[in-house]
Every structure is written in structure tokens, then in C-alpha cells.
Amino acid sequence: MGKVVTSEVLRFMTDCFKSVGANAKAAEQQAELLLRADRMGHPSHGLNRLELYINDIIKGACQPNNQPKVLKQSASTAWVDANNVLGATASHFGMDLAIKKARDTGVGWVTVKGSNHNGMAGFWAQKASDQGFIGMAFTNTSPLMAPTRSKKQALGTNPLSVVAPASQGESFYLDMATTAVAVGKIEMQLRKGEPLPHGWAQGPDGKETTDARLAFDTCCLMPLGGGEKTSGYKGFGLAAMVELFCGISSGSNYGHHVRSWSHSGAGGPANLGHCFVAIDPENFAPGFKDRLTESIQHWRQLEPTDPKLPVQAPGDKEKALARQSDARGTVSYVKQQIESSAALAKRLQVKPMDVVLDD
Amino acid sequence: MGKVVTSEVLRFMTDCFKSVGANAKAAEQQAELLLRADRMGHPSHGLNRLELYINDIIKGACQPNNQPKVLKQSASTAWVDANNVLGATASHFGMDLAIKKARDTGVGWVTVKGSNHNGMAGFWAQKASDQGFIGMAFTNTSPLMAPTRSKKQALGTNPLSVVAPASQGESFYLDMATTAVAVGKIEMQLRKGEPLPHGWAQGPDGKETTDARLAFDTCCLMPLGGGEKTSGYKGFGLAAMVELFCGISSGSNYGHHVRSWSHSGAGGPANLGHCFVAIDPENFAPGFKDRLTESIQHWRQLEPTDPKLPVQAPGDKEKALARQSDARGTVSYVKQQIESSAALAKRLQVKPMDVVLDD
Structure with a gap:
């Protein structure tokens, strides 16, 4: 595992997209999308996919x-x-x-x-x-x-x-x-x-x-x-x-x-x-947001079958992971991901991600 | 099991709703809704629910x-x-x-x-x-x-x-x-x-x-x-x-x-x-209906894991049951359902359903 400062992940992915010809706005928007997935605990949809998009651009299958x-x-x-x-x-x-x-x-x-x-x-x-x-x-x-x-x-x-x-x-x-x-x-x-x-x-x-x-x-x-x-x-x-x-x-x-x-x-x-x-x-009916909050809080407070596993409202898991990531100011990646990103940096001649090793 | 001519089911349910004060249109529309469920093989949503709705009207919980x-x-x-x-x-x-x-x-x-x-x-x-x-x-x-x-x-x-x-x-x-x-x-x-x-x-x-x-x-x-x-x-x-x-x-x-x-x-x-x-x-794009048909027919033609169980498109089962019911011109009900409908007819003083016994 390795940790990368959140803004550095964004910088790296944006640079990669720019290096293959994407304009600044397109590059930043795509990088922001991938970063959010990593922050919310869906790494399959994050940095992990960068190379796929880059290859699509290089081959002309995507025209950013x-x-x-x-x-x-x-x-x-x-x-x-x-x-x-x-x-x-x-x-x-x-x-x-x-x-x-x-x-x-x-x-x-x-x-x-x-x-x-x-x-x-x-x-x-x-x-x-x-x-x-x-x-x-x-x-x-x-x-x-x-x-x-x-x-x-x-x-x-x-x-x-x-x-x-x-x-x-x-x-x-x-x-x-x-x-x-x-x-x-x-x-x-x-x-x-x-x-x-x-x-x-x-x-x-x-x-x-x-x-x-x-x-x-x-x-x-x-x-x-x-x-x-x-x-x-x-x-x-x-x-x-x-x-x-x-x-x-x-x-x-x-x-x-x-x-x-x-x-x-x-x-x-x-x-x-x-x-x-x-x-x-x-x-529709006034009070939508309050009824929604009352429902979400009701679900969380339901008696759990296993006292160690509290009931979660839809999205609670993702939001908690994002909060943790943001509090740390870093995103964690498995070793394989860090290595393939370094290889991609080399291939695209982009400044590699600055990785903070795990403590 | 008993069979009832489809139009007779509709007549019976409509009469029941009218007997507790529903106007003709409300009675017919609700009966038609219940009948469709029976025809499509969802008996839980059909005649089975009639008494529940009738009781709601009698108690004033529903005002038809x-x-x-x-x-x-x-x-x-x-x-x-x-x-x-x-x-x-x-x-x-x-x-x-x-x-x-x-x-x-x-x-x-x-x-x-x-x-x-x-x-x-x-x-x-x-x-x-x-x-x-x-x-x-x-x-x-x-x-x-x-x-x-x-x-x-x-x-x-x-x-x-x-x-x-x-x-x-x-x-x-x-x-x-x-x-x-x-x-x-x-x-x-x-x-x-x-x-x-x-x-x-x-x-x-x-x-x-x-x-x-x-x-x-x-x-x-x-x-x-x-x-x-x-x-x-x-x-x-x-x-x-x-x-x-x-x-x-x-x-x-x-x-x-x-x-x-x-x-x-x-x-x-x-x-x-x-x-x-x-x-x-x-x-949206022209050709919606053709793409949908092509998809539905593709799903049906997929090689099944078990040759005896062909792949069905969503709704195929319900549509086949409705076709069979309509070809027979009757709807089938379990004995218990026939009996409780007869009891309801008596209670509401409505002409009971004319039941054709199973062959």
C-alpha cells in the first residue's frame, strides 16, 4: 500500500490526460471523476482506469x-x-x-x-x-x-x-x-x-x-x-x-x-x-428534505441483528470513506496500482505521482 | 381448483364494489385491475385482494x-x-x-x-x-x-x-x-x-x-x-x-x-x-422500438444453461399466462379462493360467481 496526497493524485491524472492531447478542462474533469471514486472506496472506478482512458485517446477511439x-x-x-x-x-x-x-x-x-x-x-x-x-x-x-x-x-x-x-x-x-x-x-x-x-x-x-x-x-x-x-x-x-x-x-x-x-x-x-x-x-409536497432525513436516520437507528454491525443507510459506507480520506488528505492505493502508475508516468513522460509510504 | 369465465369474474368483482357504494366507473376500473393480475399469473394481486378493498370501503377507510x-x-x-x-x-x-x-x-x-x-x-x-x-x-x-x-x-x-x-x-x-x-x-x-x-x-x-x-x-x-x-x-x-x-x-x-x-x-x-x-x-434516437425488439429477441435466443429452460425476456412469463387464460376464456382459482368469494357474495348479498369446475 502507498498513500498519495489527494491534490497530487489529481495533478498526476490531469497531467496524464493533457500529455495525450486533452484540453485542460476535459483533463481536469475526468481526473476529478476518477479521484472521487478512489476517495469513496470504489478503486475499480478510479486511478485504476486511467490507463484505459489514456489508451483510448492514443488510439483515437476517444477524442477528448x-x-x-x-x-x-x-x-x-x-x-x-x-x-x-x-x-x-x-x-x-x-x-x-x-x-x-x-x-x-x-x-x-x-x-x-x-x-x-x-x-x-x-x-x-x-x-x-x-x-x-x-x-x-x-x-x-x-x-x-x-x-x-x-x-x-x-x-x-x-x-x-x-x-x-x-x-x-x-x-x-x-x-x-x-x-x-x-x-x-x-x-x-x-x-x-x-x-x-x-x-x-x-x-x-x-x-x-x-x-x-x-x-x-x-x-x-x-x-x-x-x-x-x-x-x-x-x-x-x-x-x-x-x-x-x-x-x-x-x-x-x-x-x-x-x-x-x-x-x-x-x-x-x-x-x-x-x-x-x-x-x-x-x-411535490413541502418537507421533502425533512422526510428524507427522518427516513435515513430511522434506518440507521434500527436494531441490528448483530450488535457489532449497525444498519447503514444507502451511501453511508461511501460517505464515511470519503470523509476519512479527506481528513487524512490522502488516498491509499495498493502496491500494484502505485507501480503501474509509475510505469504510465514513464511511458507518457509525465512527472510521476509523489507517493508517501504507509506508516 | 375452479375455473370462472373471465367476464364473470369482472361482473362479480364490479358488483361487489357497487354493493358497498362505489360508483360504476370506480367499481369497473378496480375490478379490471384485479382481473389483469389473475390473468397474468399474479393471484396475490387479484381476486384475492377484493375483500380487503371492500372492507376498507365499509369501514370508511376508503371513499370510492x-x-x-x-x-x-x-x-x-x-x-x-x-x-x-x-x-x-x-x-x-x-x-x-x-x-x-x-x-x-x-x-x-x-x-x-x-x-x-x-x-x-x-x-x-x-x-x-x-x-x-x-x-x-x-x-x-x-x-x-x-x-x-x-x-x-x-x-x-x-x-x-x-x-x-x-x-x-x-x-x-x-x-x-x-x-x-x-x-x-x-x-x-x-x-x-x-x-x-x-x-x-x-x-x-x-x-x-x-x-x-x-x-x-x-x-x-x-x-x-x-x-x-x-x-x-x-x-x-x-x-x-x-x-x-x-x-x-x-x-x-x-x-x-x-x-x-x-x-x-x-x-x-x-x-x-x-x-x-x-x-x-x-x-430520442429514431428506431427505439426496433432496437428494443432486437434486444428482446436476442435474449430469448441465448443458449440456455439447461436446454429445458429457455431464456425469457422480462415479462415473457406473465404474457404467456395471460395469453393462455384469454385463449381459454377463463381464470383459475384455488378452492380456498372460490370459497371465500362465495362467502363474500353472501355477506354482500351479491350474485355469487358462477364457477365452472375443473375437468
């Missing part, structure tokens, strides 16, 4: 200095072509539009095609919530999940996020893949040498497996809910719903047409689809 | 001849007080408004307070889809689900539904409780004398139980995803999201404030909250 364009709009909707910019540029554009429309009509619903990975979905829903709206964000991703009864993958981890402002400094924060878990969790079990719980992953025969190595190599995730008996078809339905809002609505690549995960930027533009929604809660 | 009222509206949103009418009356009113606004601005988002159970969520999303929109429907319900780590219930089964029109006679149909299963499924295991799968229900000690009798008596459901290791907190988050859209937005009863299930109409008005959304897919 293009401008997203509105193709069609109505009072409350917009259809956007991201023109292959970085996911952060596309998503700021999309959510800004949704917020503007929500200000005018109460709701904004924006779909985006021609985009790239846009990181942690919660970042985008949070953006709307920071301005007083209920924010929702959806994105499609590369096929990794097998629909219930299917031997093979057909949909991505297709995350959805809903964030809403509450009183007393609280907020509702839900950011979840519609698979039972992300691939990173399988990797962690593999490293620990532990079997997987039921309902996480399938082997090459299409049957559930608890063998972490087999699951990692097969990379075929089960939907939220696991197998059919435990209602995994609901998780499949949710992933399909996300695709309906993203690729099927926006005309981007969708479902099985989305390119496979590629670390090397091969396979051409990702042409991913996103969906951004903003809703003004003030348009 | 009131008029819902718009309390506040903007171009794309409306806040409605259902004034304690039947769930079907409230929901037709809410979804009609959402569709009207979607026609004008691209999106309609309507929250409703002061309502009663509004049956199968899919009925309402389907209503929007039938008119060419992506429809969404949400409702809160009585507390039955324990948030992850909690010993006790704090949220309902809080269903969500998304229905969208596709080409070639296809449609996307997702209608799901955000719990792993509904109570009815536990009852079925109990009748069969079989243990529960993992991740369905908790016992009185707050721990997962596979004992069907204990689970049925405790009536404490686990969220979609089951326990914490299998990401049950995502199902909890989804149930909380539904409550955010319904009770927390509309100012109805919400979460732990919703009255318990009551078969006798005790406990006063339910004051439930709903949310109805309509989105015009024509506002």
Missing part, C-alpha cells in the same frame, strides 16, 4: 477535444451526441442539460450516445442533488452479465444511481451495479484465497460457481438476486431497464453490441450510451 | 366516490391528492396526467398521496406503453422488509415497473417487488412442505431462515439480493428509492409510517403514495 452536440430536444428532454469525448465531458454536458430543463419544467431527461466510460454513476446523480434536485444517472457497459438461464453474457453491469438532497447535511445516495457484484469483488476473493458466495458468478458451463479462479477467468457475472430461485431475473430486468434508458433510447451501441472491455483501446470507439435525469422535489 | 385533485403542477410534474379513492381511480388519474404532460414536454412525472393499494404496478406502466410511451410506476406498501443488518421491517415490498412499446408486437415488461420474493411465495413453500431458498426471509432473531413456517409467521422479508454478502443492500436501496419517489415526495405515509396490512379495514385510511412517469421515446 470534440464538442458534444444536442441532436434533438423538447421542453423536458434532449438527445445528445457526445462525439466521442471523454465520459466526464459527455456527462457534465448531459447532466447540465437535464438540470436546466428540470429548472424550467420540473423534470429533465437526457440520453447520450457516442460516449465513453463515465465512471462512477453516483458522481452524476450527485451533481444534480448538489443543486437541489433528485438526480438519476444510468449507463450501459460492456457485456459481462448472463441473463437468468443464459450460458453467456448479454448485458453489462449497467449501473444505476439515485441521489437526493436531505436536511441536516444528509443525502440519499444509491449507486449500484445491477449485477450481484462487480468483477473487482471476485478478484478480491481470489487474492484472499476464499471461495465466492452463491449467486455471484457463472462458470463456462453456465452454472453458478463458487470457485474464485474459475469465476475470474470466465468473467460471467450473475444479475442482482443471483439464481432464478432467488429472483435473479429481477436483476436481469433492472440491467435491461438501464439499457432501455441508455443504448436503446439514445441509439448508441447497446447490450450485446457494446465492445468488450479493452485495456488497449482496440476495437474502435466505445459508443456507449448514458441517461441523466433531474427532478425538482419542490414540485 | 371522492375525486382526486391536483394540488400543484408544472409543465412536466404534478402533485395529486387522491382523496382516499380506490387505488385504480387514483392511478388512472395520475398516469393520465403523466401521459398528458409527456405529450406536451416529453416527460410527465406525477406523485400521488392519499391513495390506497393500486394493485399490480405493471398495470400502470402498461397504460403509458399502450399509448406509445415508456411508462414507469412505483408505489409504497406496508412495512414487510428488513433493511440489510436490521432485525425488523422498515420498508414495504415497494414494487417498481417499467413497460415500453417495441415493434413486431413485442414490449418490454418489468414489474418487480424490491424484496427477493413476496409473502405469497413463502406461503407456497409452506403448502408444499419445502424449505425456503437462502435470502428470502428472516426469523424473529433477525437471521435468515429457511424454515417456511417460521418465515411465514415472522413475515420479515429480505431485500432483493438477500443477505449482505450477496448485495442485499442494493435491494434495500431500491426499496428506499421507490419510497423516495412515492411517500417522501408526495407527503403520504412513508416507510415505517405506513399502516400494517389490514384485512379488516382497521387503522384508518392507508394514505399510500404512488409515482407515475411517462417518457416519449420518440424524443
